[in-house]
Amino acid sequence: MPKKPLSLDVTVLDNFVYDMSRCIKCKGCYWVEHTYMPGIKFTTRCPSNTWNPFDSYGAFGKMRIGHALAEGKLSWNQKLLEILYADPLCGACDVGCKRNLDLEIGLTLEALRIKAVKDGAGPMPAHKKVAENISKTHNHFSLPHENRLKWVTSDLKPSKKADIVYFVGCASSYHNPEIARATAKVITSSGNEFMLLPDEWCCGNVPYSVGMVDEAKEIAKRNINAVKETGAKILLTSCAECYRMWKADYPKILNIATADLGFKVIHLLEFADDALKNGSLKIKKPIDMRITYHDSCGVSRLCDAWTPWKGERGWMGTVSPPLKRRRGREGLYSQPRNIINSIPGVDFVEMPRIRENAFCCGAGRGTKVAFPQLASFSAKHRLEEVKEIGAELLVSSCPWCKNNFTQAIRDEGNKIKVMDISELILSSIEA
Amino acid sequence: MAIVKEAYTALESIVGAEYISDDPVICEGYRSGPGGYEAGCGYERVMTKIPGAVILPRTTEEVQKIVKVCNRYKVPYVPYSTGFYGPRSHCHVENELLIDLKRLNHFEIDEKHLYAVVGPGVIYSPLQEEAMKRGAYVVIGGGGAQASVIANLIGDGWSPLSHRIGLPHRRILGTELVLPDGELVKLGSLAIGDDPFWGDGIGPDLRGLLRGYTGLRGCLGIVTKMAVKLLPFQPERLIPTGISPNTALQLPEKRVKWINFQLPSKEAQVKAMFEIGKAEIAGAVTKVPLFWRAIAKAECKEGFWELWGKENEDTIKNFFIVRVLLIGYTSEEQMKYDENVLNDIMKELGGIPRPTKPTDESWIKNADSAGMWLMCGSYVSVDYVIETLSQATIHGEYYAELKKKYTPPLMPDYGDPGWFQSFELGHQGYSEFLIYWDQDEDTTGVDHFYVETSKMNIKHRFYTSLLGPHQPLYLTGPKYGPNYHKWLLKIKNEFDPLWVCHPPVPLAHDIFVEKAQWMKPLKDWESPEIKIPPEV
Numbered sequence: 001m002p003k004k005p006l007s008l009d010v011t012v013l014d015n016f017v018y019d020m021s022r023c024i025k026c027k028g029c030y031w032v033e034h035t036y037m038p039g040i041k042f043t044t045r046c047p048s049n050t051w052n053p054f055d056s057y058g059a060f061g062k063m064r065i066g067h068a069l070a071e072g073k074l075s076w077n078q079k080l081l082e083i084l085y086a087d088p089l090c091g092a093c094d095v096g097c098k099r100n101l102d103l104e105i106g107l108t109l110e111a112l113r114i115k116a117v118k119d120g121a122g123p124m125p126a127h128k129k130v131a132e133n134i135s136k137t138h139n140h141f142s143l144p145h146e147n148r149l150k151w152v153t154s155d156l157k158p159s160k161k162a163d164i165v166y167f168v169g170c171a172s173s174y175h176n177p178e179i180a181r182a183t184a185k186v187i188t189s190s191g192n193e194f195m196l197l198p199d200e201w202c203c204g205n206v207p208y209s210v211g212m213v214d215e216a217k218e219i220a221k222r223n224i225n226a227v228k229e230t231g232a233k234i235l236l237t238s239c240a241e242c243y244r245m246w247k248a249d250y251p252k253i254l255n256i257a258t259a260d261l262g263f264k265v266i267h268l269l270e271f272a273d274d275a276l277k278n279g280s281l282k283i284k285k286p287i288d289m290r291i292t293y294h295d296s297c298g299v300s301r302l303c304d305a306w307t308p309w310k311g312e313r314g315w316m317g318t319v320s321p322p323l324k325r326r327r328g329r330e331g332l333y334s335q336p337r338n339i340i341n342s343i344p345g346v347d348f349v350e351m352p353r354i355r356e357n358a359f360c361c362g363a364g365r366g367t368k369v370a371f372p373q374l375a376s377f378s379a380k381h382r383l384e385e386v387k388e389i390g391a392e393l394l395v396s397s398c399p400w401c402k403n404n405f406t407q408a409i410r411d412e413g414n415k416i417k418v419m420d421i422s423e424l425i426l427s428s429i430e431a
Numbered sequence: 432m433a434i435v436k437e438a439y440t441a442l443e444s445i446v447g448a449e450y451i452s453d454d455p456v457i458c459e460g461y462r463s464g465p466g467g468y469e470a471g472c473g474y475e476r477v478m479t480k481i482p483g484a485v486i487l488p489r490t491t492e493e494v495q496k497i498v499k500v501c502n503r504y505k506v507p508y509v510p511y512s513t514g515f516y517g518p519r520s521h522c523h524v525e526n527e528l529l530i531d532l533k534r535l536n537h538f539e540i541d542e543k544h545l546y547a548v549v550g551p552g553v554i555y556s557p558l559q560e561e562a563m564k565r566g567a568y569v570v571i572g573g574g575g576a577q578a579s580v581i582a583n584l585i586g587d588g589w590s591p592l593s594h595r596i597g598l599p600h601r602r603i604l605g606t607e608l609v610l611p612d613g614e615l616v617k618l619g620s621l622a623i624g625d626d627p628f629w630g631d632g633i634g635p636d637l638r639g640l641l642r643g644y645t646g647l648r649g650c651l652g653i654v655t656k657m658a659v660k661l662l663p664f665q666p667e668r669l670i671p672t673g674i675s676p677n678t679a680l681q682l683p684e685k686r687v688k689w690i691n692f693q694l695p696s697k698e699a700q701v702k703a704m705f706e707i708g709k710a711e712i713a714g715a716v717t718k719v720p721l722f723w724r725a726i727a728k729a730e731c732k733e734g735f736w737e738l739w740g741k742e743n744e745d746t747i748k749n750f751f752i753v754r755v756l757l758i759g760y761t762s763e764e765q766m767k768y769d770e771n772v773l774n775d776i777m778k779e780l781g782g783i784p785r786p787t788k789p790t791d792e793s794w795i796k797n798a799d800s801a802g803m804w805l806m807c808g809s810y811v812s813v814d815y816v817i818e819t820l821s822q823a824t825i826h827g828e829y830y831a832e833l834k835k836k837y838t839p840p841l842m843p844d845y846g847d848p849g850w851f852q853s854f855e856l857g858h859q860g861y862s863e864f865l866i867y868w869d870q871d872e873d874t875t876g877v878d879h880f881y882v883e884t885s886k887m888n889i890k891h892r893f894y895t896s897l898l899g900p901h902q903p904l905y906l907t908g909p910k911y912g913p914n915y916h917k918w919l920l921k922i923k924n925e926f927d928p929l930w931v932c933h934p935p936v937p938l939a940h941d942i943f944v945e946k947a948q949w950m951k952p953l954k955d956w957e958s959p960e961i962k963i964p965p966e967v
Contacts, residue, residue, distance in 0.1 A: 001869070001871060001872060020465075021465040021466055021471075021870075022465075022466040022804065022808045023466045023467070024466050024467040024468065024470070024515075024801065024804050025466075025467050025513070025514045025515050026515060026575065026577050026800070026801035027513060027515070027577050028577065028801055031554065031556070031577055032556075033675055033678060033797075034555075034556035034576035034577065034796060034797035034798075035671045035673075035678040035679060035680060035796060035797045036671045036678065037556035037557055037559075037560050037576070037796070038557075038560065039557055039560045039561050039564065040538045040553070040557045040558075040560075040561050043554075043556075043557050053450075053487055053531075053533055053534060054452060054457050054460065054485060054487070054531070055460045055461050055485075055514065055531065056456060056457045056459065056460025056461070057460075058460075060460075060514075061459075061460030061461070062460070063466075064459055064460055064461075064462045064465075065456060065459050065460055067465060068459050068462070073459075074455070074456065074459060077456065079454050079456040079457065080456045083456060083457075083460075095675050096675075098675065098676060099675045099676045099678070099801075100676070100799065100801040100802045100804070100805060101801060101802075101804055101805060102731055102732055102805065315869070316732070316736065316806060316807045316808065316842070316869045317732060317807070317808045317869060317871075318732055318733050318736055319732075319733065320733070322733060323731075323733075325731060327674075327675060327676060328674075328675065329674050329675070331674075333674070355674065356674060356675050
C-alpha cells in the first residue's frame with residue numbers, strides 16, 4: 001500500500017478522512033469511560049447526544065455524516081449545520097476515542113466546521129454576529145472597547161512591567177469582574193506582580209471554534225505579538241477558553257509548537273497550586289462548606305500542548321514519524337483539587353463524572369449563543385450530579401461555566417451556589 | 432429515500448415528532464460503515480443501506496404499535512440497540528425503518544434475589560457497577576462494556592469469566608419479546624405473573640427462539656425487557672485508577688487477583704485448564720491471542736507494531752500462557768486456598784508465574800473490545816465454538832493454518848491459534864478466532880476467508896456457532912442439525928409471514944454471495960433461487 005502524505009492541518013478535511021472512516025460505533029465518545037462508569041445514573045459524557053438522542057448528534061454519527069460529506073454524498077443544509085454546531089466541542093469524544101482507537105475526533109470536528117465556513121454554509125448566524133462584534137469592538141459582546149478595563153478598581157495595582165501578563169478575557173473583563181479582581185488579588189497576594197496588555201483584544205475563541213480560521217489566525221498573530229512586545233515571560237489566564245486558545249489553538253492555527261510561543265501559558269490553577277505549595281500564598285480562613293469541582297473543558301481534556309506534525313500514513317494505518325497523540329493527559333486535574341483540599345473546613349466531594357470524563361456545562365466554543373437550549377440542558381444535567389452528592393457550592397475554572405451554571409440555577413430556582421476558583425482562593429486567603 | 436407517508440404519519444403519532452425523523456442527515460448517522468465490526472468488507476458494501484427513517488420508542492407498548500404499523504404498511508424494520516454489531520445489525524433494504532431502542536433504558540435490581548431487569552438501551556458497564564455495589568457481578572461479554580446487555584445476551588454473552596459463571600442463555604430470566612407482527616410474548620416466570628425471577632416458565636423454553644446458538648440479529652422480534660441473573664461476587668470495591676488511556680481497576684489483592692503462568696507445552700496448557708476446572712477454583716481461566724498482550728503494552732498503533740514486529744513463528748509457537756483470575760468469593764481464606772491449589776497444579780505441570788499487575792484493564796468491568804481495532808482498523812471474530820477443551824484448541828490450529836492462505840490481506844499473526852479458554856469449570860472449552868485487516872486493501876480475501884471457514888468447519892466437523900445469519904444458510908444449514916436452514920426458515924415464515932423484521936436476514940449472506948461477483952468462485956453448494964419469503 002503506497003504511503004499517503006498526512007498532517008494535522010485542520011484546514012484540509014482530507015487529512016481526517018481516515019479518522020472518519022475508522023469510527024467503529026463503540027461510542028467511547030459518548031459513554032463515560034467504562035472503568036470509571038459510576039452506575040446506572042450519569043453514564044454519558046457527550047452533551048450533544050445526551051441532549052438529542054439520535055445517533056447523528058454523537059461523534060460516531062458525525063463521523064459518518066462527515067465522511068459522506070467528504071465523499072460528496074451529502075451537501076450542506078440546515079440540519080447538517082445544526083448537527084455540526086449543536087456541539088460544545090468539549091473534547092470528551094476525542095479523549096474517549098483515544099482510550100482505544102487514537103482517531104483524531106476533535107480535530108475532525110474542527111476541520112468539518114472550517115470546511116462549512118469555506119464552503120459558505122457555516123457558521124450559524126449567532127456565531128457570525130459574535131465574529132462581527134469581535135471585529136468591531138474586540139470583544140465577544142459588542143460592548144464598548146474602552147470599558148474593558150472597568151474591572152480594575154483602585155485597590156488593584158497592575159504593574160507597568162512584570163514577568164506575568166494577565167490576559168483577562170472578554171467574560172471577566174465585562175461580565176465577571178469579580179473573577180478578574182480575585183485573580184489579580186491572588187497574584188499580588190503571593191508576592192508577585194502582574195501587568196495587563198496595553199490593549200487587550202478577544203482571544204478569538206468563538207471565531208476559531210466555529211471554523212472561521214482566517215479571522216482566528218489574524219487574532220492569534222495580533223495577540224501573540226502584543227504579548228511578545230510586553231517582554232513578559234508568562235501569560236496567565238483565569239478563563240478556560242482563553243487558556244485553551246493560547247496554549248493549544250494559537251499554535252495549531254499558526255503551525256508552531258506551544259513551546260515556541262516565546263512565553264509560557266498558565267492558568268490561575270497552576271499558579272495558585274504552585275504558590276500554595278511553595279508557601280508564597282497562605283490560606284488564612286477556613287471555609288465550612290461541602291464543595292465540588294467542575295472540570296472546565298479548556299483546562300482539562302482540551303489543553304494538551306500542541307506540536308506540529310507532518311508525515312505519512314502507510315500500512316495498517318500506521319503513521320510515521322512518531323506522533324504523540326493529544327489525549328487530555330496534560331489537563332489541570334490535580335491542581336484544583338489540591339487547592340480546594342488545602343482549605344481547612346472544606347468538605348470536598350467529587351461528582352460521579354470527573355476529570356476527562358466530566359460532563360461539559362455546554363456553554364463553550366460558541367454553543368450558548370447559537371444553541372442556548374443545549375447549553376441550558378447541559379448545565380441542568382450537570383447540576384443533577386451536584387444535587388446527587390449534596391454539594392452546596394460548585395466551583396469551576398471558567399467564567400463561561402460559572403455564568404451558564406448560574407443561569408441554570410436561577411431557572412431552576414435551587415439553592416446551589418456557584419463560584420469561580422479565583423473567588424474561592426481569594427475568600428480563603430483574605431483574613 | 433423515505434418510507435411511505437401514511438406509515439410515517441402513523442408512526443409519528445406513536446412517539447411524537449421529536450422522536451422520529453426521515454431527514455437524510457439524521458439517517459446518514461445510522462449508516463453501518465465505513466468503520467466498525469466487519470465493516471469495510473463486501474457484506475457491508477453490498478448488503479447495507481441507510482435507513483428510510485429512524486424512530487426512538489420509549490416503551491414496550493410503543494414498540495408493539497410501531498411493529499404493527501410496519502406490518503400494516505409492509506414497512507421493513509430493524510431493531511437497533513447500540514449499533515455496535517456492524518453491518519448485520521443495520522438496515523439491509525431500501526426504505527427500511529430503523530427502530531433505535533436506546534430510550535428503552537429501564538433498570539431495576541432485585542438485590543435479594545440477585546437479578547436485574549434491563550431494557551435494550553442499558554449497556555454492560557453501568558449494570559456491572561450497580562451489581563458490584565451490591566457484592567454481585569455479571570459477565571461482560573466479549574462484545575464489550577459498551578454493548579447492550581440484552582443484545583449481547585441474545586447473541587453472544589461470554590467472556591473469560593464464563594469459566595465460573597457459565598453460558599449466557601442460563602442467565603436470561605423473565606423476558607418480554609415483541610414478535611415480528613407486534614404480538615407481545617412473555618417468557619419465563621413473566622408468563623405467569625409480574626415477577627421475572629425465573630427463566631423457565633410454562634410451556635416450551637422460548638429462549639432458544641431468542642438466540643439459537645449465537646443470535647438471529649433481530650430477525651425474529653424485539654426484546655424490550657429482560658431480567659438478567661446476577662451472581663455473588665465479593666464485597667470489596669475495585670477502585671478505578673489512572674488517566675486515559677492507562678485506566679484500570681485497582682484490585683483488592685486478597686480477594687481478586689490475576690496471575691499469568693507460562694507453561695512448557697500446549698498439552699500442559701490444556702491440562703492446566705482441565706485441572707483448574709476439576710478443582711473448581713478461579714473466576715476465569717483463559718489463553719488469549721498473543722497479540723492482545725502487545726495491545727495491552729502499547730500506547731498507540733505504531734507502538735503495537737513495534738512490539739508485535741519483534742515476534743515470529745517460533746516465539747509464538749513456543750509461548751503457552753494461561754491467565755487465571757482468582758476471586759475470594761467467600762473470604763480471604765478461600766482465596767488463599769484457591770491460590771495454593773493453583774500453585775500446586777502449576778508446579779506439577781511446570782507452570783512459571785509471570786509478573787502480573789494488581790489491576791484489571793479488561794474483562795471485569797471494561798471488556799475492551801474497542802481495542803481490537805487499534806492495530807489494523809478493521810476486525811471481525813469469524814467464528815467461535817463451544818466444544819471440549821481439547822477440541823477447542825485444535826479448532827484454533829485449523830483456523831491458523833487456513834488463515835495463512837489469506838495473509839495478506841489479513842494481519843500477520845505468526846500462526847497464533849487465537850483465543851481459547853475454559854467454560855463452566857472446564858466442562859466446555861471455548862475457541863474464538865479473530866481476524867484483522869486494513870480496509871483500504873483489497874478485501875476480497877477477507878470475504879473469501881469468511882466463507883471458507885464454514886467449509887473448513889463442516890469438513891472437520893467443528894460445531895461452529897456462526898450459523899444462521901452469519902454465513903450462507905444454504906451452505907451451513909444442510910450440514911448442521913441436520914437441515915438447520917429448514918427449521919430456521921419455517922420458524923421465520925411462521926412468526927414473520929411478511930418478512931418485515933430485518934429482511935433478508937437470515938438469508939442475507941446467501942444473497943450477498945449471489946450479488947457479489949467476487950464470491951462466485953466459492954459457490955460450490957446447492958441452493959434454490961432465493962425468494963422472500965422463501966418456500967420451505
